[in-house]
Amino acid sequence: MAGDASPAVAALSEAELLSRIFPRLAVDATHSAATLLGPGDDAAIISAPDARTVISIDTQVQDQDFRLAWPNGYRSTGFDVGWKAAAQNLSDINAMGARATSMVVSLTLPPDTPVTWVEDLADGLTAGIRGLGADGCSVAGGDLGRGREISVTVAVLGTLDGGPPVLRSGAQPGDVLALAGTAGQAAAGLALLESGVPMEQLDDGLRNLTERQRRPVPPLQAGPAARKAGATAMLDVSDGLLRDGRRMALASHVAMDLDPDRLGPLAAGVEPAARLLGRNAMEWVLSGGEDHGLLATFPPDIQLPPGFTAIGSIQALGIDEGPRVTIAGRAADTGGWDHFAD
Amino acid sequence: MAGDASPAVAALSEAELLSRIFPRLAVDATHSAATLLGPGDDAAIISAPDARTVISIDTQVQDQDFRLAWPNGYRSTGFDVGWKAAAQNLSDINAMGARATSMVVSLTLPPDTPVTWVEDLADGLTAGIRGLGADGCSVAGGDLGRGREISVTVAVLGTLDGGPPVLRSGAQPGDVLALAGTAGQAAAGLALLESGVPMEQLDDGLRNLTERQRRPVPPLQAGPAARKAGATAMLDVSDGLLRDGRRMALASHVAMDLDPDRLGPLAAGVEPAARLLGRNAMEWVLSGGEDHGLLATFPPDIQLPPGFTAIGSIQALGIDEGPRVTIAGRAADTGGWDHFAD
Incomplete structure (x- = not known):
């Protein structure tokens, strides 16, 4: 990604990079209703009103799950990757008949990743959560690390609001x-x-x-x-x-x-x-x-x-x-x- | 990792590789008390007895957080990496004053990773959970994908058993x-x-x-x-x-x-x-x-x-x-x- 005008993440400390990301993950009160403790401590705390938490995890890796540069000339934005990470994970909660309450995100970034690309990713995550209508869900925490390829892992939590989960094993003849x-x-x-x-x-x-x-x-x-x-x-x-x-x-x-x-x-x-x-x-x-x-x-x-x-x-x-x-x-x-x- | 006698993960389908991993994550009833629905569906369901879930996420990347081959000649086993992934994440829950109830794991593997290395990783995760005394915790699900470097992300859930969390912000003069x-x-x-x-x-x-x-x-x-x-x-x-x-x-x-x-x-x-x-x-x-x-x-x-x-x-x-x-x-x-x- 040489030639990008944005500084690379290697030019920032972890705390500086986090200070660029967190404000973009801020969501209004409607969206953070379930977050009892958000980013900044060793772990987050999420409400689980019916005493159960639905949990799924999914990783997107550069050149496997998305390409930075496509054969038709399109370049994936951080926004695209953030939106897709949100969507894939929200879908797993949806498939249980549940609604999402929270996400935690682990980002692995090559040192030359432009800071603006990471900011776009945070924007895409937030836009995905809001745009897909995942009311009550927000990003409650995460982890930052370095690697040779960009990797975005999201773990998403959800609630069944007291109802039974819908499993893949319940289909009946005649359905x-x-x-x-x-x-x-x-x-x-x-x-x-x-x-x-x-x-x-x-x-x-x-x-x-x-x-x-x-x-x-x-x-x-x-x-x-x-x-x-x-x-x-x-x-x-x-x-x-x-x-x-x-x-x-x-x-x-x-x-x-x-x-x-x-x-x-x-x-x-x-x-x-x-x-x-x-x-x-x-x-x-x-x-x-x-x-x-x-x-x-x-x-x-x-x-x-x-x-x-x-x-x-x-x-x-x-x-x-x-x-x-x-x-x-x-x-x-x-x-x-x-x-x-x- | 050429020369290893084990077949590489590329020789197996995702289902075949999962069938090698799951039995190694099996834990006895004491350790899976909180898992209401384990691996195999779109998401897992974990008990949250006091209506709150503590959640943290952490990634280990090859050559950043561990090396496969060290300068002194030692080669990291999958067991080492699995244990460390368990330990790091269990520690974040511990630091809130909570105890772990469940983990979900996302693995990114280069196609030439030996299957035995991945089996060792599953063994190390289980051994870490047991050996560190995380009673009641088990691996409830995960995700498998391909990448250029090995990456292991664990999201860990915990419970405060009705008590208040211990934050990093509460230290008082005189303490x-x-x-x-x-x-x-x-x-x-x-x-x-x-x-x-x-x-x-x-x-x-x-x-x-x-x-x-x-x-x-x-x-x-x-x-x-x-x-x-x-x-x-x-x-x-x-x-x-x-x-x-x-x-x-x-x-x-x-x-x-x-x-x-x-x-x-x-x-x-x-x-x-x-x-x-x-x-x-x-x-x-x-x-x-x-x-x-x-x-x-x-x-x-x-x-x-x-x-x-x-x-x-x-x-x-x-x-x-x-x-x-x-x-x-x-x-x-x-x-x-x-x-x-x-």
Whole structure:
């Protein structure tokens, strides 16, 4: 990042850098309701009104989970990375039917990282929390360290407000399978960023798709709504419909069948990108990750809560049959993203 | 790490690697009492009996917080790194006067990391939790990803069991300043590992010092005991007595005076290493980090709880005086470790 006009983090002490970050994480009283003790001591203290805390952790690493410089010329801002870190983690809490109360953030930074990039990251975290509607959540603390690559780890806490969690293991034969949020848009955006087509040549719709990759929009109202409506199972679609669907089928020991007619509108949303790049829109819908929609199952007699659309059904396994995901009854490739396997 | 007989993590899928790790994190019922929902879903659920959760996060990065290969020939095991990650984080909870209930762990691994190294890391985490006496704590979940360097982030949750937290801001003029645990031993161990003296040439005492660097032993009983005894302020000595002492003085707006006679026994513990390497034992005691002892203040009429030794006193600031740390009334250099400043 040589040539950037901002001083590098190596020019500041840890205390000086923290003094640049903290004010940007400040949120109004609405957003910090759960924080009993915020940054500045050995640990933070967060309210857990029903005597339980929901907790998840997730790391984004430079050149793995985001690129500083993309093949199409776009450069990831700290704001993008902060927003995505917030969104990914808030989504995990959402997928339990819970709402987030707090985040703690651990940042690893190469010494030459521009201070403005780190300030943008703090802004992006705050904007993600607010923009996604995570009322009551704020950044309560963190850790700063040095490394060869930028790494952002967020641990997020949440509350179920006295309700039961929605696990991925509760899907029942006869249940309706439903999706909240988008599918395939983040993957289409990734393909655009990795293409040779410069950002300036993309129309608004295609640019929006790159934004879904850089700044995902998990439907944070849908998780608690699904819990209250009686969802039997739920998970966050981070690795693709087929792959995450298979996880639910395995955990619930059921067969899951997707209705291709119901997936059509999702494919239509990424069709212009597929046409431009010579790719298959339905493949993005089925195997693309990082939209952070919610896949949930509901008893058939329940009205789906706002935001959810039926996309399939849950069936019992026959004798000697293993848990599986099918499309209109036919075998589907599992696809999706694995960090280590090819 | 070429030449290692173990397969590399790149040869396994994420699910396969997790199946190697999870069994090593299994702990008996005593240790998982607080875990209401463990690994395998989008998030874990941890009991928070007094409706509050204490939370801290900390990252260890290869070649920054630990070295895989040390100048004296020692190679860090995954076990060392796992133990240290557990110890550092448990110490932050301890410093609030709380006890740990749960950890979530995010691992970033280069594709060529041997699977056995990762298994050792899981073993070290479990051994650290058990060996340090963190009863009731277990690993409830985590995240796996790929990167160019090994990075281990732990977020740890704790409970105050209905009591008040012990902040770093509560020290009062007239208080006794006390330390639980060691000071300078981890720094002496670091100097030995960084020296040219091979491990085989070190006697048991010196080897023990290297172990204090690799596998710190925070006094986990001392934190809750200090809270119950009425400690007015407390923090974890991770960056050195002077530096962390200064943090407490600043937060409490007081003067802190260390008694050199009381520091003598601490210096004696690292004197053999100082002699061998031509270094100053007292400098390690004053500025060496990573022992993860507790620095706490107590009203003068209170009997110090087990594990604490008086090492100084707290005094009021005069008019126009700033918070400071002195040694027998004389100015002390702040020293200690800063991640970014030189």
